[in-house]
Amino acid sequence: MSFLDWATGLHGYLFVGTILATLGIIAVVYRRNSIGVLLGIELLLNAASINFIAFSKFRTAAIDGQIFALFIIIIAAAEAAVALAIILRLYRLRETIDAGEANLMRN
Amino acid sequence: MNGEIVQNLKLLSPELVLVFFLVVLFTVDSIWEQTRKNFVPLAVVFAACLLGTVATCWVSKTAPTVFFSGLVANDNFSAFFRYVFLFSCAAGMYLAFGSKELEKQNRMEFALLIVCVTFGMSLMAISTHLLMLYIGIETVSILSFVMAGFKSEDLRASEASFKYFIFGAFASALMLYGFSLLYGLTGSLQYGEIAQYVQANLGNMPYLLPLSLILVYSGLAYKISAFPMHFWTPDVYEGAPTPVASFFSVAPKAAGLAAILRFFLDILSYDAASGSWKAIGGEQLVSVVAVLSAITMTVGNLSAIGQNSVKRMLAYSSIAHVGYMLMGILTLDTFGLGAILFYIIAYCAMNFGAFWVVSIVADLKGSDRLDAFRGLGWSMPILGVTMVIFLASLAGIPMFSGFIGKMLIFGAIVKTPGLLWLAVLGVLNSVVSLYYYAKILRELWLEGREPGTASELSIYHGVALVGLAIPTVVLGLWFAPVIHFVERSIATIL
Numbered sequence A: 001m002s003f004l005d006w007a008t009g010l011h012g013y014l015f016v017g018t019i020l021a022t023l024g025i026i027a028v029v030y031r032r033n034s035i036g037v038l039l040g041i042e043l044l045l046n047a048a049s050i051n052f053i054a055f056s057k058f059r060t061a062a063i064d065g066q067i068f069a070l071f072i073i074i075i076a077a078a079e080a081a082v083a084l085a086i087i088l089r090l091y092r093l094r095e096t097i098d099a100g101e102a103n104l105m106r107n
Numbered sequence B: 001m002n003g004e005i006v007q008n009l010k011l012l013s014p015e016l017v018l019v020f021f022l023v024v025l026f027t028v029d030s031i032w033e034q035t036r037k038n039f040v041p042l043a044v045v046f047a048a049c050l051l052g053t054v055a056t057c058w059v060s061k062t063a064p065t066v067f068f069s070g071l072v073a074n075d076n077f078s079a080f081f082r083y084v085f086l087f088s089c090a091a092g093m094y095l096a097f098g099s100k101e102l103e104k105q106n107r108m109e110f111a112l113l114i115v116c117v118t119f120g121m122s123l124m125a126i127s128t129h130l131l132m133l134y135i136g137i138e139t140v141s142i143l144s145f146v147m148a149g150f151k152s153e154d155l156r157a158s159e160a161s162f163k164y165f166i167f168g169a170f171a172s173a174l175m176l177y178g179f180s181l182l183y184g185l186t187g188s189l190q191y192g193e194i195a196q197y198v199q200a201n202l203g204n205m206p207y208l209l210p211l212s213l214i215l216v217y218s219g220l221a222y223k224i225s226a227f228p229m230h231f232w233t234p235d236v237y238e239g240a241p242t243p244v245a246s247f248f249s250v251a252p253k254a255a256g257l258a259a260i261l262r263f264f265l266d267i268l269s270y271d272a273a274s275g276s277w278k279a280i281g282g283e284q285l286v287s288v289v290a291v292l293s294a295i296t297m298t299v300g301n302l303s304a305i306g307q308n309s310v311k312r313m314l315a316y317s318s319i320a321h322v323g324y325m326l327m328g329i330l331t332l333d334t335f336g337l338g339a340i341l342f343y344i345i346a347y348c349a350m351n352f353g354a355f356w357v358v359s360i361v362a363d364l365k366g367s368d369r370l371d372a373f374r375g376l377g378w379s380m381p382i383l384g385v386t387m388v389i390f391l392a393s394l395a396g397i398p399m400f401s402g403f404i405g406k407m408l409i410f411g412a413i414v415k416t417p418g419l420l421w422l423a424v425l426g427v428l429n430s431v432v433s434l435y436y437y438a439k440i441l442r443e444l445w446l447e448g449r450e451p452g453t454a455s456e457l458s459i460y461h462g463v464a465l466v467g468l469a470i471p472t473v474v475l476g477l478w479f480a481p482v483i484h485f486v487e488r489s490i491a492t493i494l
Helices: A003-008 A010-030 A034-058 A064-094 B002-011 B013-031 B040-059 B076-098 B104-126 B130-148 B155-186 B191-200 B208-224 B232-239 B242-267 B282-305 B310-331 B334-365 B381-395 B401-415 B420-446 B459-477 B480-491
Strands: B065-067 B072-074
Touching: A003 A010, A010 A034, A010 B155, A034 A064, A034 B155, A064 B130, A064 B155, B002 B013, B002 B065, B013 B040, B013 B104, B040 B076, B040 B104, B072 B076, B072 B104, B076 B104, B076 B242, B076 B334, B076 B459, B076 B480, B104 B130, B104 B242, B130 B155, B130 B208, B130 B242, B155 B191, B155 B208, B155 B232, B191 B242, B208 B242, B232 B242, B232 B310, B242 B310, B242 B334, B282 B310, B282 B420, B310 B334, B310 B401, B310 B420, B334 B381, B334 B401, B334 B459, B334 B480, B381 B401, B381 B420, B381 B459, B401 B420, B401 B459
Parallel strands: none
Antiparallel strands: B065 B072
8 A cells, every 4th residue: 555545545634633632632732822822722623623533434434434524524613713812811801811811729 | 194193293292282382482582572580481381391291191191102203202211311301490490580690681582502402302202213312402402502601791601611622522523424324334314224234244344333323322422421532521510600501511411421321222122021231232331331431420529629609519419410321321221220210300300409508699699609509598588498408418428319320220230240349339429529519518507607697598499499309309209109100110121
């Protein structure tokens, strides 16, 4: 099997998906900037979408995985809208979007 | 085909009622602006909940079916959770309406959010399909972020909604990744088909199946705030407005439990005959869940002890209660799983009641610290007495519903071989919880009156407190019919 076959087959897609998911988790855990965290979450969602589409194409004949990916895109947009609104308000109130600074309530 | 769709829509009527009233709320809000400040939002939400209950009653009479090509199920289990959600929606709206923490002109927005969240929770409880479950969870999550930050100029509320968002979005993204792996493994999104595939290919998926289940669990555990996804709970409950926190502590948790029960009982193909999990290594799975529930309740109770903010204390106590409920899953029979549902009913009334008292005190004194409660039992006896009932029930003292709930769960656990230690730990945890609940009671009654704090309980709140205290007492004494009801509800998904 040539590299091209591997890269355009199921494994190629899964490979990309896994890398995206890993990068997303790393971003959520290590990023202190709220926007960075949000981007990490988006990466994770996209990784799941790629998995769904790849599985739908190579694993089953049905298109339900691709429909799922469409729903993920819609919901991710809604989530990003709410998230940006929350971050914006936090910025207005305290002039920073550093996630580590959100420590008003702690025991 | 058309007839089938109409038939299916009929079975979905409780959710359709909620959607209809969402449209009503939008319309009323945009036509008559003055309704934002008066009683209309409350009346519309009450009408929605009432009609939704009637519709639930009506559809629960039909035979259990999975409809809309396997997306959702209508059975007694769905009906049970629909009742719980509609009740919490009405109670949450009533509390928010009377609370000073939410501004008057925002009542309409709050009504919209709470009805829509209730719709999402309903979807979570009835879904038998991964896509449907995901949509339900996201409907609840995204709107919950907004509700947590409802006090727009308040820094703590903003921070609460921010934390809720970070944890929530991360957990549901992980869950989604788990869904995609599960889909790849089994080639289907429908619970029944996934279960069939899993059963036919036992042992062929040694790593990916457990991995995907762990990811899915992490997403659902966030919803019920079980270990290891419980960190957000105290901060969010403390920062969010008290009516919102009280709603969060009851309704989304019930929804999460419903989703967990349906998902894991279906997919891991619970086998009623041998009373064990057929899918992946039964023994290991039981010990994993046992350890998770043990950690959840112990962490919740031990962290609650040192708290000075009553809201934060109740947040930790709600984590502990989830730990008790998770224990019920281990028993794998109608009795133990039914006990979870009984616990949900009891928890709904008593936890709402306890948060309600905190909300009243927070409105009165502007603080939810322990010392804000000092002597209030004497100046507001109804509040004092009902708080004794709620806290005694939460601690699991006999005569109250919480005791029956705990007794049912612990009784079921004792009968399960090898899990006696968990029951003992549960009882020890109840003793610990008694200590911090008693601290609130001491402030209420035993620390004497603070001079110059003459205050009266309004009838509006008095009615609600008594209304929540009655089921808490009655369920502790007259529980047999309710046990019968919950066992019938759980039997449909086993």
